Amino acid sequence: MKFVISTQEFNYLISRVLNVVSSKSTIPILSNILIEAKKGQLYLTATDLTVGVRCFTEAKIIEEGATTLPARRLGQLIRELTAVNIEFVTNDNDMTEIIADSSRFKLYGMNKNEYPQLPDLQEAHKFKINQSDLKEALYMTSFAVSREDNRYVLTGVNLSIKNGWATLVGTDGKRLAKTTLKVQAEPQVEGNYIVPLKAVEEIQKNLKDEGEAIVFLMKDKIALQLEEAIIITKLLTGEYPDVDRVIPQNPELKITLHREELSQLLKQVSLFTQEGSHSVKFTFTPGELKLVANTSDIGEGVVKMPVNYQGNKLDIAFNPNYFMDILRHSKSETVDLGLSDPFNPGIITESAEKKQKEDRGAIFVLMPMRLGEE
CATH class of the missing domain: 3.10.150.10 (DNA Polymerase III, subunit A, domain 2)
Structure with missing residues (x-):
């Protein structure tokens, strides 16, 4: 693999996936990010097996390929570089050389085949929503979500879809926040989904004040597709309380x-x-x-x-x-x-x-x- 990209662009890209990387994972490769160079695009993927984020941008791809590199070490290095552009060269042993002007650094990675794959979204139900509307709805509800693990189903935002409306609720049992907004969904698209707080925060970070997003709904997962990013998360299991009673x-x-x-x-x-x-x-x-x-x-x-x-x-x-x-x-x-x-x-x-x-x-x-x- 060999590609050239602007330092600023790569720094922005890695900052969008870094929060997902687990600092205490028992699986070594989850401390890495997956870097893929193909068809004129550079893809960065991070996952902790609950939340996964993939971001992509255009880059000068000289040789297609993929590897995984230690996320935090790479992020720290890129932030310190002053070169306008950086070049990545990865050999068959997953050793990557990073060239920035006259500086050269070598990072040892792990084979891409060991990295968990993000789930396929082909069979998922989906609907469109304005990014600004979703951003505001999550802002107005996620603050009330429980931070205590003993209230497991309350540690996420509850998303209900019915009759073209989305209802979002956050509560910790002492306070509650609820908001409703119109979505572009087919009448048969409905269900109840508890989105973990970590995924909610990642979604909020990536949403913009304009444009549309596509939400994919699966039995145990939910995904959000933006122009240059995909965020996928497992859902919390359990039955969310009937908040309308309170x-x-x-x-x-x-x-x-x-x-x-x-x-x-x-x-x-x-x-x-x-x-x-x-x-x-x-x-x-x-x-x-x-x-x-x-x-x-x-x-x-x-x-x-x-x-x-x-x-x-x-x-x-x-x-x-x-x-x-x-x-x-x-x-x-x-x-x-x-x-x-x-x-x-x-x-x-x-x-x-x-x-x-x-x-x-x-x-x-x-x-x-x-x-x-x-």
Whole structure:
């Protein structure tokens, strides 16, 4: 194998696959990336047997071939090179010489035949989706995914396809984020797919703000094809909980809150919460919301803001970090908070104007915390 490529282009290419490479794999070849040069294109592939990424670009292919090279070592080397172009030459023993101006480096690789193949997508169902729509939908849901392995099915984003609509949900049992968007799918394309968080993050990294993507659906895998990349992942097994049961349908109270102002006040008052037991009391009185946090070893923080509330005094406590996460992942100027009482979940939705404009809107649900003694 022999090819020449710009250093900047190769550096960009390797950065797109490097995150997938496992740093603690018991299978040595999974610490490598597969490099293939054929038909004027250069392909880089990485996999950890759960998530696989293949990126490609045009290059000057002098001799077709393939090898695998240690991913992190190669990535570190390429980042340090100052040459405009680099040349790769691989011999029959999988030793690769990298030539950059007057510098020469040799890296020992492993045979390409030992590298796991990415699955065939020929038999998969597929649909098209705008990259920007998918990027935003994943951004608005993936933050709520559980990071705890003991809640296995909650460590991924749940994707449901039905009647040309895609519904994405992320939850860790304490908070929930849900959004729906239109997709270009045939009526018979439907199903439920739990996409692991690592794959979601890889997909988000590769999505752009324009253009379309093709999503391939299989029984135990899902793949996303972009212009210059393919991302394939195994799905999480198990049954995702019926989240609609915990989403409040008709909350008795609906309060409009200015997103930026509330976020700023929560940042201030959360400084007075205790590590491990974050809790801020929300007190609603006519025309006003008061946020209070106090701990015996830190002190007390009290902040206020005007709101359109006209009912009886209502006290409810929320985790401020979870609430700020929701506000950060919402895009509208104001959000609507729906409440029934201090013991049931609060529902946070984007302003009606945004939902009407985009024909969809995100729904966030937040479990309340136990109110402390006054």
